[in-house]
Amino acid sequence: MTGCERYTDLIGDEVDGTLDVRARPDLEQHLAACPSCRALLADLRRIRAAAGQLERLEPPAHVWPRLARRIEAERATGRPGGHRVGWLGPAWRFGLAAAAVVAVAVVSGWAVWLVDHRGAGPAVQTPAAVSAAAPATAAAGATPAAVAGELKLAAEHYEKAIAGLQQIARAGEGSLDPKVAEALQQNLAVIDQAIAQSRAALQTQPASEPAQASLLDAFRTKVGLLQETIELINEMRKGNEAGAARIMQGMKKS
Amino acid sequence: MTLRPRVVCRSVAVAAVAGFIVMPGAGRSGLPGAGVVLDAAAPVPAGVRPQDDQGARVTRTIKVGPHSSLTLSNIAGNISVTGGGGDAIRIDAVKHAGGGSAARFNDVRVDIAEHGNRVEVRTLPFGGEHSSVDYTVTVPADTAVYLRSVSGNVTVTRVQGGVRADSVSGNVTADATAHLDRLRSVSGNVDIRGASSDTDLATGSISGRVTIHGLKAQGLDVSTISGNLTLDGVTCDHLTVRTVSGEVRYAGPLARNGRYEVTSHSGDVHLVLTGDPGFELNASSFSGDITSQFPIAMHDTGEDHGRFGPLRHAIRGTYGDASALLTIRTFSGNITLRRR
Secondary structure, three states, rough: OOOEEEEEEHHHHHOOOOOOOHHHHHHHHHHOOOHHHHHHHHHHHHHHHHHOOOOOOOOOOOOHHHHHHHHHHHHOOOOOOOOOOOOOHHHHOOOOOOHHHHHHHHHHHHHHHHHHHHHHOOOHHHHHHHHHHHHHHOOOOOHHHHHHHHHHHHHHHHHHHHHHHHHHHHHHHHHHHHHHHHHHHHHHHHHHHHHHHHHHHHHOOOOOOHHHHHHHHHHHHHHHHHHHHHHHHHHHHHHHHHHHHHHHHHHHOO | OOOOOOOEEHHHHHHHHHHOOOOOOOOOOOOOEEEEEEOOOOOOOOOOOOOOOOEEEEEEEEEEEOEEEEEEEEEEOOOOEEEEEOOEEEEEEEEHHHHHHHHHHHEEEEEEEEEEOOOEEEEEEEEOOOEEEEEEEEEEEEEEEEEEEOOOOEEEEEEOOEEEEEEEEOOOOEEEEEEEEEEEEEOOOOEEEEEEEEEEEEEEEEOOOEEEEEEEEEEEEEEOOOOOEEEEEEEEEEEEEEEEEOOOOEEEOOOOOEEEEEEEEEOEEEEEOEEEOOOOEEEEOOOOOOOOOOOEEEEEHHHHHHOOOOOOOEEEEEOOEEEEEEEEEOOOOOOEEEOO
């Protein structure tokens, strides 16, 4: 297992199909001798395959310019998806499926568009500010029906992104300690309850800004939690920490 | 230069069982600003045999220069790091091998490596399911520490360098630290006491609670899903608090021109403001009540607010010089503002 770290990037390249031909013999030799890295490679390939099955999300054309600026800003700050705290570091390189990232970026960009069309939002539209701004910025430029329609579309895209992330998370949930997995599931249920309550509120008061904002918040929070779950799964599978879950499970039994 | 990790066990017998490499007289030279002082191997304590579940101790003292760093990654077991004087990082690792088998000491290994002024410590599993390692580490006060544990508590005390600490299922605690950067747990609690940060501090837990007593930071970003949040004596220019069902309690001043944003779905939000804060308030809730001890000069309020429909509960207005911006939003949680 010693020295696995220097192969992690190569494994990522192999999964991405960008492995330098000169590096291949070295990697193959290591994989032949290292079951942990072989398992990691298999996991990443499975995750990539699952991500590839995600439905492609197409936001309206007018969203793209703002989305492009947003992605560029996130690239500059190094903070993808703003709301996510990202506790485990740059595991995106590893396995967090690009399709899921794109999906999240799309719905975030959509939310920006939605808020902007409700009225004047904050000068800098960070992801965290998006939903917070919504209730406070009622206003010019869009009819209630238009806002409700856009909210519905945003919700649909969040749901698709969440479905994709859940699919990826489920593929790897066996890597997590059962107690941690249970805690994550319980908190996903908390968010689902918040989504349900917000939806119910919108049934009776479709124009309620707090209910709209709460629904978007809950969606974004769920996306963030699923992202963290996948990061955690990836982290647990990397290198030596692949044995962490086994040890933790053993501790629970002892 | 390739440096092999070196481990010295107090018990040669245990070291042999554990398969460690014992390197006697292991001072190292040739690396600027760093050196190695290895503790003498201690005898096996009386009455303790390798097969007892008492653990094998690995002790290492490494001299470092100013502004060194320590990275410690553990799997199961606690981490305690304390800053102090001196010019060395002292690592005391105690392995616990459950199941009563001496062979289980071999299930886990402590890997210590030096890279210039940087020290990396890792717990390496070797197929065991019952082993854990508890680390007690002292570092020079200005050492930056980066700590990670999968299952175990992480405690940082009196460290003046940068601090990042993460745990999956354990609690994370920072006490009297000067440069907090990030503290996170997935299901454990996060506690911060008497700390400061010259940048933006990000902290939170998913299901655990977050408790802060005394913190001075430029910015603070705190989040939970279901855990409660208590922020007492926090001084910062911008604050972001997010939770779904956790209860939020904030007690402290508002900075002039500060920005404070609290979002909760169902958790109540209680703010107890000290001093004489001037603020612009934008508070709204779908079904929660909003109460304020401060006489707010209303911009507009109540049932008729909102272009697209009524807000059942909202307060938008100013108090004092309105220099700080206070935005609070819940879905069903109550919002209260009180003076201290």
